[in-house]
Amino acid sequence: MHYCLRCHYALGPLPGVPADQLGEFTADVRCPECAFEIPQGARILVGSSTEAGAQPLTNRRRMRQILVTLAPSVFFLVAGIQGLVALVAQGVAGFTGWNAMRALSLVLFGFLIWAVWRKWTPVEGSNGRAPASWDTRWLCVPGALEVFSGE
Known part of the structure; x- marks a missing residue:
């Protein structure tokens, strides 16, 4: 289609529309x-490409990314610190599964920060652009190639 x-x-x-993709x-x-x-x-080609579909990391885009990540990061960090403090304060005799699960939130916090860093770090050699997360579309006509970003 x-x-x-x-x-x-x-x-x-x-x-006039071809049946074949x-x-x-x-x-x-x-x-x-x-x-x-x-x-x-003409032919229409659809695919994903880091270079063709990458967008610049502007200050506005970075701020939106930081705000989206801030809430879960703060939650995991606070819960993890509370759980760790509770485990240390009670010692081995007062060990509870709930405090251990809360302390495990620090691992989730670390994983979240690592995942965000991997997703939003610019691609090497891409002039400060982040990887694309959408399909890029090309209109191929004899003698020309146009890239559409969906606008």
Whole structure:
């Protein structure tokens, strides 16, 4: 099934749209939703690419990422410290499973910070860009290649 590159309208039933995912358009096809025209002989390719779909890590984007991560991080950190303090204060005789589980939150806190760092660290050699997490779409026409980011 082929979709419009601009509005993601399903182009399948329109004349000229190939049945094969990698097939050529046999006629000029105009999207009925946004009037985007796909010329005859064009192919639409969809895939994920770190380089083609990466976006710059602006200060605004970084702040949003930090705020989304802040709440669970603070929760795991506070619960872990409380559990660790309770385990140490009670000693071996007062060991409880609840305090051990709370202390284990420190491990979850560490894993969360590591996962966030891996996801949001710029790709090496990408000029400060983070990996893409969406599909990149290409419109291939004879003699040209256009990359669409969904706008």
